[in-house]
Amino acid sequence: MTPSPMDPRPNAKKDRIDSLAQTAGGSGATATAVKDVHVGAAGKVKDTGGVSLIASAWSRLRRNPVFLIGAAITVVFVLLALFAPLIAPHDASKRLPQLLENLTPGNIPGPMSGSPLGSDEFGRDLLSRLIVGARQTLIVGVFATLFGLTGGIALGTLAGAFGGWVDSLVMRVVDVMLSVPSLLLAVSIAALAPKPSQWTVIIAIATVQVPIFARLLRGSMLAQRGSDHVLAARALGVKQSSIVFRHMLPNSLGPVIVQSTLVLATSIIDAAALSFLGLGNPDDRQPEWGQMLGAAQGLIQDYPHLAFYPAACIIVVALGFTLMGESLREALDPKSRR
Amino acid sequence: MSNATASSTTDPGTDTTNVADRDKARRWREGGSEPLLRVRDLRVTFQRQGAEPFEAVQGVSFDVHPGQTVGLVGESGCGKSVTSLAIMGLLPERGNKVSGTVDYEGTNLLELSDQQMRDKRGKDIAMVFQDPLSSLNPVIPIGLQVTEVLERHRGMSRKAATPVARELLDRVGIPDPDRRLRDYPHQLSGGMRQRALIAIALACQPRLLIADEPTTALDVTIQAQILALLKELVEETGTALVMITHDLGVVAGLCDEVNVLYGGRIVERGDRHDLFAQPRHPYTNGLLASIPRMDAPRGQRLVPIPGSVSDNLPWTSACAFAPRCSQPIEVCTQKMPELEEHHQRALRCFNPVEVSR
Numbered sequence: 001m002t003p004s005p006m007d008p009r010p011n012a013k014k015d016r017i018d019s020l021a022q023t024a025g026g027s028g029a030t031a032t033a034v035k036d037v038h039v040g041a042a043g044k045v046k047d048t049g050g051v052s053l054i055a056s057a058w059s060r061l062r063r064n065p066v067f068l069i070g071a072a073i074t075v076v077f078v079l080l081a082l083f084a085p086l087i088a089p090h091d092a093s094k095r096l097p098q099l100l101e102n103l104t105p106g107n108i109p110g111p112m113s114g115s116p117l118g119s120d121e122f123g124r125d126l127l128s129r130l131i132v133g134a135r136q137t138l139i140v141g142v143f144a145t146l147f148g149l150t151g152g153i154a155l156g157t158l159a160g161a162f163g164g165w166v167d168s169l170v171m172r173v174v175d176v177m178l179s180v181p182s183l184l185l186a187v188s189i190a191a192l193a194p195k196p197s198q199w200t201v202i203i204a205i206a207t208v209q210v211p212i213f214a215r216l217l218r219g220s221m222l223a224q225r226g227s228d229h230v231l232a233a234r235a236l237g238v239k240q241s242s243i244v245f246r247h248m249l250p251n252s253l254g255p256v257i258v259q260s261t262l263v264l265a266t267s268i269i270d271a272a273a274l275s276f277l278g279l280g281n282p283d284d285r286q287p288e289w290g291q292m293l294g295a296a297q298g299l300i301q302d303y304p305h306l307a308f309y310p311a312a313c314i315i316v317v318a319l320g321f322t323l324m325g326e327s328l329r330e331a332l333d334p335k336s337r338r
Numbered sequence: 339m340s341n342a343t344a345s346s347t348t349d350p351g352t353d354t355t356n357v358a359d360r361d362k363a364r365r366w367r368e369g370g371s372e373p374l375l376r377v378r379d380l381r382v383t384f385q386r387q388g389a390e391p392f393e394a395v396q397g398v399s400f401d402v403h404p405g406q407t408v409g410l411v412g413e414s415g416c417g418k419s420v421t422s423l424a425i426m427g428l429l430p431e432r433g434n435k436v437s438g439t440v441d442y443e444g445t446n447l448l449e450l451s452d453q454q455m456r457d458k459r460g461k462d463i464a465m466v467f468q469d470p471l472s473s474l475n476p477v478i479p480i481g482l483q484v485t486e487v488l489e490r491h492r493g494m495s496r497k498a499a500t501p502v503a504r505e506l507l508d509r510v511g512i513p514d515p516d517r518r519l520r521d522y523p524h525q526l527s528g529g530m531r532q533r534a535l536i537a538i539a540l541a542c543q544p545r546l547l548i549a550d551e552p553t554t555a556l557d558v559t560i561q562a563q564i565l566a567l568l569k570e571l572v573e574e575t576g577t578a579l580v581m582i583t584h585d586l587g588v589v590a591g592l593c594d595e596v597n598v599l600y601g602g603r604i605v606e607r608g609d610r611h612d613l614f615a616q617p618r619h620p621y622t623n624g625l626l627a628s629i630p631r632m633d634a635p636r637g638q639r640l641v642p643i644p645g646s647v648s649d650n651l652p653w654t655s656a657c658a659f660a661p662r663c664s665q666p667i668e669v670c671t672q673k674m675p676e677l678e679e680h681h682q683r684a685l686r687c688f689n690p691v692e693v694s695r
Contacts, residue, residue: 227472228469228472228473229473229474229475231467231473232465232467232473232474232535234428234456235426235428235460235464235467236460236464236465236486236487236490237457237459237460237491238487239456240456242490246478247478250478251476251477
C-alpha cells in the first residue's frame with residue numbers, strides 16, 4: 001500500500017478503513033477459534049493467554065521475507081535513533097574545521113577521510129546530521145502516532161459505546177476531517193501555530209491520524225456490541241462502564257494497534273513534508289530529514305546528494321514501517337491466512 | 339402415528355421418582371405456591387423501516403413456580419429465544435416492541451427502568467446461552483469473569499470474591515479450579531466453558547435461570563453431563579429453570595412442564611409425562627414421531643414433519659400449522675384455534691390427535 005498523503009478520494013480512504021474494521025470485527029471469534037486449533041496442534045495448553053495467537057502469528061511472520069526486511073529496517077532505524085549521539089562521528093550541530101577549510105561559496109566539500117558523506121552547506125558533517133536526524137524523525141513519528149491513537153481511541157470508544165446520536169455526531173465530525181486531504185489538513189493546523197516547533201508538527205500530524213483510528217475502532221466496537229459475550233455480560237447485569245472498558249474495548253483494539261504501525265510510516269512522511277515546507281522546527285542545529293531536504297532544495301542542481309540522502313532515509317524508513325505493518329496485519333488477520 | 343407412547347422416551351409407571359415428580363407437578367398446578375414468574379400475553383414485534391412489522395412472539399403466557407423446570411420447545415424461528423430475551427429485557431430498544439406483562443415476584447419486569455433491570459439481571463434472573471465459546475470474553479481470564487458478577491451484585495471485593503469463584507468452579511465440576519481461574523476461555527474445552535458459564539450464571543444464586551439451548555453447541559456425551567449438572571444444581575439450590583430447546587430428549591430428561599411453541603404461539607402445554615405419553619397437537623405428535631428410536635425395526639425411515647417453518651399461515655386468520663399438518667380439517671384454514679385449557683393441559687387445535695389409550 002502506498003499511503004499517498006494527498007489522497008484525492010477521501011471516500012476510498014473511508015471505505016478502506018471500514019473494510020479493515022470489518023475484517024477485524026469478525027476476528028474476535030475467529031481469532032480465538034484459530035488460537036484453539038493452534039493450542040490443540042501444539043498438544044499442550046500454555047499458561048498465559050494470548051501467547052498462542054502471537055506465537056502462531058510469529059511462526060508465520062518468521063518465514064515472511066517481507067516482514068523480515070521491514071523489521072530489519074525498523075530495528076536499524078530505531079537503534080540509530082536511540083544511540084544517535086554515540087554513533088554519529090561528529091557533533092551534528094558544529095561546523096567542522098576540516099570541512100570549513102574547503103567550504104567556499106562555489107564549493108561544498110564531498111566525501112573525505114573522517115567525513116564519509118562530506119559536508120552540508122554550512123560545513124557540518126552530513127552523515128552525523130542524518131544519524132541525529134533519525135532521532136527527531138522517530139520522536140515526531142512515535143509521538144504523533146501515540147497522540148493520534150489516544151485521540152482516536154477516545155472518539156472511537158465514545159461513538160462505539162454509546163451509539164445513537166453520540167455515534168452520529170462523532171462520526172460526522174470524523175467524516176468532515178477525513179474529507180480534507182490529510183496533508184492539507186496537517187499543513188493548515190501547523191500553520192495556525194504562532195511559533196513553529198517540533199511539537200506543532202506532532203500535534204498537526206496527530207490530529208490528522210485521529211479520524212482514521214476513531215473510525216477503525218468504532219467499527220470494531222460496533223461489531224463487539226452485537227457479540228455474544230457482550231450480550232452475556234449484559235444478561236448478568238454488568239455495569240455499562242465495565243462492558244465498554246472490560247468487554248468491548250480490549251476485544252476491539254487489535255486492528256487499531258496494527259494500523260498504528262502503518263500510520264507510523266505516514267506520520268514520518270507527513271512530518272518530513274511539514275518540515276520541508278518550513279512548518280517544523282526552524283532551528284537547524286537540530287537536524288530533521290525533511291528540514292534537511294528543504295534546505296537542500298536550492299542546491300539540488302549542483303549538489304543533488306544533499307537532497308538525495310535525507311530523501312532516501314525518509315523513503316527507506318517509511319518503507320520499513322509499511323512492510324512491517326502490512327505483514328503484521330496479514331499475520332493477525334484470520335481471513336488472509338493461508 | 340399412535341406409537342408415540344411414552345415407553346421409549348421416558349419411563350413412566352412403576353418408577354417411584356416419576357410418581358414423586360407428578361405429585362410435585364400437581365402441587366404447582368393446584369396453586370400450592372405463587373408463581374415466581376408469570377408471563378402473560380407477551381408479544382414481541384420487530385419493526386423495521388420500509389418493511390411490514392413482524393410479530394415474532396404473539397401472546398405467549400406461562401407460569402414458572404419456584405424450583406420448577408419449564409421447557410419452551412419448538413423448532414428454529416418459533417420465538418423461543420426472543421421470548422427469553424424479552425423476559426430478560428435484552429432486546430434492543432430500537433426496532434422492537436414488547437408488550438404484555440412479565441411478573442417476577444409481583445414486579446412487571448417490562449416496566450422497570452434500565453438501571454433497575456440491570457440490578458435484577460444476574461442477581462435474580464440469570465441466563466445461560468447457547469454457544470459457550472462466544473459467550474465468554476476471549477481476552478480476560480475465567481476467574482475475572484466470575485468475580486465480576488460477584489463484585490457487581492454482592493458488593494464483594496475482588497479479593498473476597500476469588501475464593502467464592504474457586505468454589506463455584508469446583509461446584510460445577512471443573513477440575514483444578516485454581517488454575518482454571520487464571521485460564522482464558524480458549525484454553526478450556528467446550529464442556530468446561532459451558533460449566534464455567536453455568537457457574538457465572540449461578541454465582542449470585544438467582545431464583546430463576548433461563549437456559550437458551552445450553553447444550554446445542556456441545557457433543558452428545560458432554561450434553562448429557564451438562565444436563566445432569568444443570569438438573570443437580572437446580573434441585574440443590576431450588577432455582578427455577580426455564581429451558582429453551584428444540585431437543586425433546588432434553589425436555590424429557592429435565593422439565594416438569596413443557597410448552598410447545600409454533601409460529602410464536604403456544605400450541606400445547608402439559609406435564610411432561612402426559613405430553614410425551616399422549617401428545618394431542620399434531621405438531622407435538624409430529625416432533626415426537628420424528629425422533630429416531632432405538633426400538634424401531636432396522637431400515638425404518640424417520641417420519642419428518644413436511645414443509646418448513648416458513649410455510650406458515652398467519653395465526654390471525656387460520657392455524658399457522660395447517661399447511662404442514664397431518665390431519666387438517668376445513669376449519670383449520672378459516673379461523674384461528676384458541677388455546678383451551680382442560681385437565682391441566684392446554685391445547686390449540688381444532689382436530690387434535692386421538693387419545694390412543
